[in-house]
Amino acid sequence: MKLRSKHKIISITVTHAHILLNTGETTKVALNELSFKPKVNDIVEVYQNKDQIIVMKVREKRKPWIYTVIVTIVALVIGGTSLWFLNHRDDSTQVVTKQSSSKKNTSEFSYRSSSSNSSSSSSEPEAPVIETSAEALRDMENDGTLKTGQRYRFTAELFRQSEWADYSGHFKKLNPYYSIWVKASNAPISGIEIQIMKSLTTGWTEGMKITFTVKIMEDSEKFQFWVVTEAIPAPTPKLQQQESTPQPEIQGIDTDAILRGDYTSIAGVWQNASGQQIIFDNKGLVNLGTITSANAGGTNGIIGLQVGSNSSGGSIIIYPIGTSIITRSGIDNSDKNQIRIMAVQSQPIDTSDVYYHISN
Structure with missing residues (x-):
C-alpha cells in the first residue's frame, strides 16, 4: 500500500462524521458542514483555517477519452490480424505435418515439461505466518511495506x-465481516481497525488480550485491510504466574487455589431460578461433567472453567461480588452482592439463569 496522503472517514453518527487522520489521530465534523453525503471509508482531504475545518471528498480520476479511442483501435488491429492468421492456417498445418517424427517427440516433451512446471508453480504453498506486533504492522502500513496476501500473527488488547459494528464500506468481500478495534501504542486515540467474523468475538470484553492471525487484503483502490483468519484469547504465561506474588482471596473466592485445582472456596450447591443445580466439592464438579481447564480473566477475579462431558461441553463462569455479567442484551439483573455462576456455551442473552450458592 502506498503511503496515505489523504484521510479516511471511519464512522458516522446522527450528527457527525469521524475522520481518521494520517497522523493516527481522529477528528469529527458536523454533517451539516459537509458538501457531500459521507460514507464510511470515504477518502477525504481536510483543510484547516483558524477555527474552521473544510472537508472535501477525493474523487476518482477519470481516464481521458483518448485512451478509450486508442484501446478501440488496438482491438480492431488485433482482430484483423487474427482473421488473417486463421485464413492461412491450412498452409501452416501442411508444413507442420511434413516435419520428422523426432521433432514431434521433442516438441511433445517440451510441452509436457512446461505443463508440469506450470502445475507445480500453481500449487505453491501459502506464505508462512510472520510473528510481529500491531505497532510494527501499523508502521509497515504507513511506509508502504505491508505486503498484500501475507499472513501475520500478533497479540493486542481489545x-x-x-x-x-458490521462492516459497512465499499469492499464487498468484507460484507460478512465485523469491524473491531485493538490498541497500539502508535495509534493511541483511534486504535487499529481489523475485520473478523462476528461469531469469533462471542464473550469478548474490552481489555482482553487476543492473539490474532490476519491476512492482508487489498481493494481496487489499493487500500489494505487486516482480515482475521484465527483468533485465540491469550493465556496468562505460566512463568509469570509462578514469579508473581500469590493473590489473596478476591471477594471470598480463592482464585490461585482454583487455578491449581482446589475448589474448596466455592464448594457446595449452587442453584438457579429453575431449580437446576451445579455442585462442587474440593476437587471440582460433582455433576455436569469434568473440568478440563481453568483461566482467570484479569484483575476483576472472574474465572472461566472449561467443562467436558459425554454428551456435550461448555463453560462455567464464576463472578466475584461486585463484578458485572456481560450479556448480549446489555442487561445484568443479577445480585452483585453475591458470588454468581453462569453455565454457558456462548455469551448469555440475559442473567435469568444465574446460579447462587444455597448450601455447603
Whole structure:
C-alpha cells in the first residue's frame, strides 16, 4: 500500500462524521458542514483555517477519452490480424505435418515439461505466518511495506468495544465481516481497525488480550485491510504466574487455589431460578461433567472453567461480588452482592439463569 496522503472517514453518527487522520489521530465534523453525503471509508482531504475545518471528498480520476479511442483501435488491429492468421492456417498445418517424427517427440516433451512446471508453480504453498506486533504492522502500513496476501500473527488488547459494528464500506468481500478495534501504542486515540467474523468475538470484553492471525487484503483502490483468519484469547504465561506474588482471596473466592485445582472456596450447591443445580466439592464438579481447564480473566477475579462431558461441553463462569455479567442484551439483573455462576456455551442473552450458592 502506498503511503496515505489523504484521510479516511471511519464512522458516522446522527450528527457527525469521524475522520481518521494520517497522523493516527481522529477528528469529527458536523454533517451539516459537509458538501457531500459521507460514507464510511470515504477518502477525504481536510483543510484547516483558524477555527474552521473544510472537508472535501477525493474523487476518482477519470481516464481521458483518448485512451478509450486508442484501446478501440488496438482491438480492431488485433482482430484483423487474427482473421488473417486463421485464413492461412491450412498452409501452416501442411508444413507442420511434413516435419520428422523426432521433432514431434521433442516438441511433445517440451510441452509436457512446461505443463508440469506450470502445475507445480500453481500449487505453491501459502506464505508462512510472520510473528510481529500491531505497532510494527501499523508502521509497515504507513511506509508502504505491508505486503498484500501475507499472513501475520500478533497479540493486542481489545479496544473501543462500544463502536464495534458490521462492516459497512465499499469492499464487498468484507460484507460478512465485523469491524473491531485493538490498541497500539502508535495509534493511541483511534486504535487499529481489523475485520473478523462476528461469531469469533462471542464473550469478548474490552481489555482482553487476543492473539490474532490476519491476512492482508487489498481493494481496487489499493487500500489494505487486516482480515482475521484465527483468533485465540491469550493465556496468562505460566512463568509469570509462578514469579508473581500469590493473590489473596478476591471477594471470598480463592482464585490461585482454583487455578491449581482446589475448589474448596466455592464448594457446595449452587442453584438457579429453575431449580437446576451445579455442585462442587474440593476437587471440582460433582455433576455436569469434568473440568478440563481453568483461566482467570484479569484483575476483576472472574474465572472461566472449561467443562467436558459425554454428551456435550461448555463453560462455567464464576463472578466475584461486585463484578458485572456481560450479556448480549446489555442487561445484568443479577445480585452483585453475591458470588454468581453462569453455565454457558456462548455469551448469555440475559442473567435469568444465574446460579447462587444455597448450601455447603
